[in-house]
Amino acid sequence: MLRNVAVIALDPVAAFELGVLCEVFGTDRTADGFPGYRFTVCSVDGAPVRSASGFQVTPHADLAPVEEADLVAVPAYHSSAEVPPRVLDALRRAAARGTRVLSVCSGAFVLGQAGLLDGRECTTHWRHVDELQRRHPLARVRGNSLYVADGPLLTSAGTTAGIDACLHLVRQEHGSAVATRLARRMVMPPHRDGGQAQYVEAPIPQAPEAATLEPVLSWLMGHLDRPLTVDELAARAGMASRTFARRFRAETGTTPHDWLTNQRVLLARRLLEETRLPVETVAEQAGFGDGAALRHHFTRRVGATPAAYRATFRDRALLPG
Numbered sequence: 001m002l003r004n005v006a007v008i009a010l011d012p013v014a015a016f017e018l019g020v021l022c023e024v025f026g027t028d029r030t031a032d033g034f035p036g037y038r039f040t041v042c043s044v045d046g047a048p049v050r051s052a053s054g055f056q057v058t059p060h061a062d063l064a065p066v067e068e069a070d071l072v073a074v075p076a077y078h079s080s081a082e083v084p085p086r087v088l089d090a091l092r093r094a095a096a097r098g099t100r101v102l103s104v105c106s107g108a109f110v111l112g113q114a115g116l117l118d119g120r121e122c123t124t125h126w127r128h129v130d131e132l133q134r135r136h137p138l139a140r141v142r143g144n145s146l147y148v149a150d151g152p153l154l155t156s157a158g159t160t161a162g163i164d165a166c167l168h169l170v171r172q173e174h175g176s177a178v179a180t181r182l183a184r185r186m187v188m189p190p191h192r193d194g195g196q197a198q199y200v201e202a203p204i205p206q207a208p209e210a211a212t213l214e215p216v217l218s219w220l221m222g223h224l225d226r227p228l229t230v231d232e233l234a235a236r237a238g239m240a241s242r243t244f245a246r247r248f249r250a251e252t253g254t255t256p257h258d259w260l261t262n263q264r265v266l267l268a269r270r271l272l273e274e275t276r277l278p279v280e281t282v283a284e285q286a287g288f289g290d291g292a293a294l295r296h297h298f299t300r301r302v303g304a305t306p307a308a309y310r311a312t313f314r315d316r317a318l319l320p321g
Contacts, residue, residue, distance in 0.1 A: 002037065008063070017159065035170075078106070124157060230257070267286045
């Protein structure tokens with residue numbers, strides 16, 4: 001049963017991510033029928049810590065409450081910063097006795113330094129996914145997840161995904177009805193669809209550096225709306241199809257079909273964000289032919305349907321009125 005929650009605030013602590021934990025577990029809503037928790041913000045020695053925004057945070061205690069906590073949570077922290085050994089030891093002891101351990105955003109790097117990610121599935125902010133995998137090769141990093149639960153370990157993606165992870169924990173502990181009521185109180189959806197791939201920046205498509213194929217790829221970038229085959233592209237490059245396919249992978253790192261699909265998805269994202277074009281028209285201009293094909297490839301690569309993506313990211317200037 002989840003009763004005692006200890007948050008480890010490292011200097012400098014990320015104010016929003018700390019606030020997420022305070023809002024879900026540190027706000028007393030028992031008068032309204034919500035479960036209550038003994039909530040403690042801890043620092044290494046009990047002294048105030050700076051926030052990343054410049055103000056000071058005064059904790060409740062040193063690391064002692066971590067030893068009795070049912071949940072130990074770590075807000076975002078600099079991915080390259082060294083974590084105090086006392087914190088790492090406290091996290092290892094918590095994990096060894098089966099305590100739930102939660103990280104928000106780049107707090108996953110703290111868990112990684114403690115060795116808690118080895119052999120486990122985890123996630124972090126999409127900007128740090130590759131670095132997390134590089135630093136902790138034994139971890140199984142899921143870059144498109146808003147949060148990942150692996151046994152007692154719970155990691156979340158960037159910032160607001162910490163709320164998703166906390167609501168998941170509340171749902172596990174107290175049931176869907178309580179989690180849904182809490183989400184409504186916080187003006188949050190009780191569960192968000194899709195992964196964090198939809199939030200990754202989508203650069204304007206451009207041809208990669210490819211010494212031999214650059215003329216073909218540059219032409220291709222201006223004709224994404226056309227139905228194209230490998231044979232046609234090979235002919236334009238003056239190569240046999242098999243030779244073209246081998247050269248394409250050597251110079252771009254992927255197959256012609258996969259590269260072309262990625263570029264078309266990027267173009268579709270721009271059209272959904274920046275125009276009022278119907279989805280069927282977006283599909284045609286991005287080279288997918290029809291809305292069904294667009295929805296299939298878009299959802300697989302972005303983690304959201306074209307309609308849901310547009311509702312979230314459409315330029316507000318394009319809205320009616």
